Amino acid sequence: MTSHRFLSIRTKIAILFVVFMTVPFLVSGWFTYQKYMKDSEVSITSYSNQIVNQINLNLDRYIKEMERVTLAPLYDLNVMDILDAHSHSISTDVFLPTNEQFKMTLFMSSLQYDRSEIRGIVMFMNDGGIFSSSGNMTYTTWRAEQNEWMNDVYSEDGGLAILPPHEVEYYISGKQTFVSIARLIREPITNRKLGIIKVDLNAVGMERILTPFNLGIDSKLFVSDKQGRSLFPFTGSDGPNWQDPKLLTTSVRSDYSELLVIGQVPMAELRKNAANLTKFTLLISLISLSVAYLLAVWASTRLIRPLMELRRKMKEVQSGSFSVRAKVSTRDEIGFVTESFNRMVSQLERLVKEVYEVRIREKEAQLSALQSQMNPHFLYNTLESISMLAIHNDQLYLSSTVANLGKLLRYTVDNRQTKVLLQDEIRFVQAYIQIQTMRLGDKFKTEIYVDPSLQIALIPKLLIQPLIENAIEHGMGEQPMSIRIHADVDGNRLRLIIEDNGKGMSETTARSVISHMKSGLNDLTQESFGMKRKGYALRNSHQRIRLLYGNQFGIQINNRLSAGVRFTITIPLEWRLDE
Structure with missing residues (x-):
């Protein structure tokens, strides 16, 4: 069980380095992130309020311009005369003279000039006639049942009426949906109703007016009137979701037009920059920590390297090699232990050599004693006699073997040198091989x-x-x-x-x-x-x-x-x- 829990000193030091670097980094990083996110939300909320207020100001400015447009007929006598000529009750047989159409089209076209957001300016006469800035692009008569929006205009009684998205059928191109600004025109002296002037705004134009400033890629903008009816966007929206915690909602109501402007931005969009900065910071931090970890491993390895070297040398001594010495690379406690190890191994090597040399000398003494007790010349003469006897009996192979045996004895007994010439050793080997050849x-x-x-x-x-x-x-x-x-x-x-x-x-x-x-x-x-x-x-x-x-x-x-x-x-x- 102990071996499974073994951790080297290098590993322990590296782990300590990693812990001491990682824990403070994580703690400080977490607090920094929380503080940054809180400050970012406050800053982004303030920015969103500024944008919505600016949109509201732009909308009020535009409503005032449209108000001047709808009041323009009151200041043109020709237009007032034409309106007065058609102020009688609605008729099924309406005739619009060409000169009147020309004057009215020219007048309304001047009001529409350089206003791409306006689809058309239309005047509805009391007798059922229609004058339009689009000329022959509209019908010349209207019917009350097809223009229910007129009720909202009449309810304002000469005031400016802002009409929510509604379908109109007086354009020859077919049914279309517009947000419109309209006014009931009255004769200034008698206060008699002369007709209705209506400005139709298309969706693209409305969007250009309301969104000159960008709340965000996935942000949404809503505009509603004082009755809560949606003016923008025209279609495809369920209105603002006030209860969604994932959305930052900002609203402001105009004191002038009483329109409510609502901006909603996803919290994820608000936190996007913070998230990107966090990712970048995290990437830099991970790189820095990785470098720090590598330096920690390098430092721990460098600190423990003398001990690892000493351990390796100890294993070599354990295997029987007493000539090894550990390099003393530091002048600290590890260096002192290394020097002590070298002195101990030197003493062991000296003692082991002494013991081994004593045993070798004992063997040499035994061999010398045996050689002194033997009479080598007697052995040589005996082997020579056996060789001659073999030659006499035509056993030349046996004679050669006996002669080789004699060479072996002379080399081992007479030659007492510890080092010999390579050629002498080869001759001895050849004699030994010849003897083995006879046997094999x-x-x-x-x-x-x-x-x-x-x-x-x-x-x-x-x-x-x-x-x-x-x-x-x-x-x-x-x-x-x-x-x-x-x-x-x-x-x-x-x-x-x-x-x-x-x-x-x-x-x-x-x-x-x-x-x-x-x-x-x-x-x-x-x-x-x-x-x-x-x-x-x-x-x-x-x-x-x-x-x-x-x-x-x-x-x-x-x-x-x-x-x-x-x-x-x-x-x-x-x-x-x-x-």
Whole structure:
């Protein structure tokens, strides 16, 4: 359970950095956002009120202009005369002289000039006749049942009447819907009704008048009269929704025209700029936090790097490598611990080497004692006698084998040097191979190639033979096997390569041999005569190289299942110096 809760110091430091940066940022950001949103709503509400008031002023100004237009006939005697000529009761047979039509059309066209919002100006005579600024675009007579809007005009009794959207049929193009401004015209002296002047405003014109200022993309504008009837928009609207909390509603009623102007803007539209600013701020904040997090990880990694390096070196010491040293990169508590570790490893390395050298000296002493007790000349003479006897009996192969055995004994017993020439080691290996060839026959073949320039290179004695023995032991199967031995130079290093094409080692065996070979100096096992030494020869050769030259040298094993094993010996390139 403890392993599942393990967190490295680097992770803990990084988490602390992240928490200390994120929490204050989130708290300050939340309060800043709330304050900004509140201030934005106050500012936007004030702006909306200003816009609606400005629209109301524009509407009042326009109503006053239309009022002057509807009063214009009272100041034109020709128009008043025509109105008076048609002031009698409504008739089914109405005649409008051409000169009257021309005068009235010219008069009303002058009133309509440069006013694109006006569809037409129409005068309705008491006798049922119609004069229009559009001339022949309208009918010349009207009927009361088709113009119910006249009731609103009569109710104003000469005052200005603002008519909500209604359909009219006096235009030749057919039924159309207009908002209109109309007035009942009376004779100034007698106060007698002379007719009605009516100004028809189209929807596009009304929208141009009411919306010179933009409340917002999705905003809505409503205009209603004092009876609450909708004047704008003409169609397609259910009126303002006063109860919707998602809408900001602003209204103002004109003191002059008593019209109510209502503006509604979605709260989402009001908060759009705030939302965009919030998104931008959030993006910048996320980038800043990401950079801060990366810096936190970098800082924690930099702080913990000496400890990580020390931990890695400890693992190497644990695996048996006592030559490692940790780099002291800081002058703080971690640096002090690193220096103490280096001193401790140095002492351990010195003690282990001393123990190992003592054991080597013990073995050398045992070997020297054995050699001193033996009479090598007696052995050589005996082997020579056996060889002569074999030649006498025409057993030349046996004689050659005995002679090779003698070479092995002379090399191992007489030659007490720790380093020998590469050519001498190759001769010893060739003698050993010939003995193995007698035992294995045609199933065993070898190939040796060493550049003549490397013949006088120095290598540790008895270095190659254990590898050949290992290759035979693990690689020999039912099929013939060949071993190839060659040497090359890599910079200032000598490489001796022994490879075979045998069956190779299983993965389990290979891992066991490599692990045993690389076991540390503190895992030494003393061999006794006659014991089965699987892996011990390899390990001793590998450790002997490391003791002589350092941990960067040794034996490398490359196991190729069903394709053989490749041993690579790497040692410094040394030459014999002639005395």
